[in-house]
Amino acid sequence: MKKIILVVLVLMLVGLLLVLPNPQKEENSKFKIVTSFYPMYTIAKSLSAGIENVEVENMASNNIGCLHDYTLTTSDLKKIETANVFIVNGLGIENFSDKIIETYSNIKIIQASENINNLIIDDEEKNAHVWLSIDKYIKQIENIRVELAKYNPDNSENYKKNAEEYISKLKDLKDEINNKTKKQKNCLSFSESIAYLAEDFNLEIETIETDHEQNGLSAEMLAYAIEYVKENNIKNIIIDKKTADNNAKTVANETGAKIYVLDSILSGPDDEQSYINIMKQNLKIVESME
Ligand SMILES: [Zn+2]
Missing domain, CATH: 3.40.50.1980 (Nitrogenase molybdenum iron protein domain)
Structure with missing residues (x-):
C-alpha cells in the first residue's frame, strides 16, 4: 500500500514538473546571434525577421559608431558569453576579436567580409567599410546566411527566404540610385x-x-x-x-x-x-x- 502511494506521489510530481513552465529552458531554446556593431546588426535583424526561436543582440550600443579603435567592455563580453554565433565585419574593424577568442575559445565567429574585394587605403590598410557598397553588402548577407544555416540548420529555409526578400529590395534600391x-x-x-x-x-x-x-x-x-x-x-x-x-x-x-x-x-x-x-x-x- 505504501509503495502504491509513493508511486502515485512520484507520478504527480513528475506531472507537475511537466506542466510548470520552465523559464530557464525557454531562454536556452532560442538561437542567439550577437553582432559586433550596427551594420552587421541590420543584416542579422533582416535575416531573422519573423523567426520566433532566434534572437539578435548588438554588442556595441546602436549609437557607438565605427569600432575602429574600440575597447571591449565587461558588458560586451557578457553579451557574447551567451551567444551561439558572433557576427563581425572583419577587415580589421574588430581588432578586439583576439581577446574574444581568448576568453571564449568555443565561440563561433562569422566573418561577413570573407572573399569580398575591398578598396585599399595604402599598403598596410584596407578600407573596411564595405557595407556601404550595396553589392558588397549583398555579398555580406549571403556570407552570413550560409554560416547561419550551418550553425542553425533548423532555420536554414527561413534564413534563405528572408535573404531573398531583403536582397531583392536592395537590388531595387541600387537601380533607383543608378537611375537618379x-x-x-x-x-x-x-x-x-x-x-x-x-x-x-x-x-x-x-x-x-x-x-x-x-x-x-x-x-x-x-x-x-x-x-x-x-x-x-x-x-x-x-x-x-x-x-x-x-x-x-x-x-x-x-x-x-x-x-x-x-x-x-x-x-x-x-x-x-x-x-x-x-x-x-x-x-x-x-x-x-x-
Ligand atoms: Zn571605421
Whole structure:
C-alpha cells in the first residue's frame, strides 16, 4: 500500500514538473546571434525577421559608431558569453576579436567580409567599410546566411527566404540610385568610409583624411584641401555624420563650396528597413549636390 502511494506521489510530481513552465529552458531554446556593431546588426535583424526561436543582440550600443579603435567592455563580453554565433565585419574593424577568442575559445565567429574585394587605403590598410557598397553588402548577407544555416540548420529555409526578400529590395534600391545619379559629381571628402558610397552614387572624390576623427588635421593638409577645391572648381564637400565638421567648415569658408553630410550607417534605429531608409536619405542629399 505504501509503495502504491509513493508511486502515485512520484507520478504527480513528475506531472507537475511537466506542466510548470520552465523559464530557464525557454531562454536556452532560442538561437542567439550577437553582432559586433550596427551594420552587421541590420543584416542579422533582416535575416531573422519573423523567426520566433532566434534572437539578435548588438554588442556595441546602436549609437557607438565605427569600432575602429574600440575597447571591449565587461558588458560586451557578457553579451557574447551567451551567444551561439558572433557576427563581425572583419577587415580589421574588430581588432578586439583576439581577446574574444581568448576568453571564449568555443565561440563561433562569422566573418561577413570573407572573399569580398575591398578598396585599399595604402599598403598596410584596407578600407573596411564595405557595407556601404550595396553589392558588397549583398555579398555580406549571403556570407552570413550560409554560416547561419550551418550553425542553425533548423532555420536554414527561413534564413534563405528572408535573404531573398531583403536582397531583392536592395537590388531595387541600387537601380533607383543608378537611375537618379547619372551625372557624375565632383567632391572633396573628409571620410574614408565615403569611398564605397562614392562608387554607387557616381561621385568623383578626393579624400583628405583617412580616419574617423579629423580634429587634428595639419595646416599643410588643410591648405592642400583648399587648393584642391579651388583648382578643380569643386562645389561639394562631404563629411560623414559621425565626424566633426570643423575642417570642412574651414575649407567651405575659404572656397564657397557647400558641406553635405552623408550617413555611413554606423548607427540608426532598431528597424529591419533601416539600411534601405538611410541609403534613400543619402540619395536625396547626393541629388541635391551641384
Ligand atoms: Zn571605421
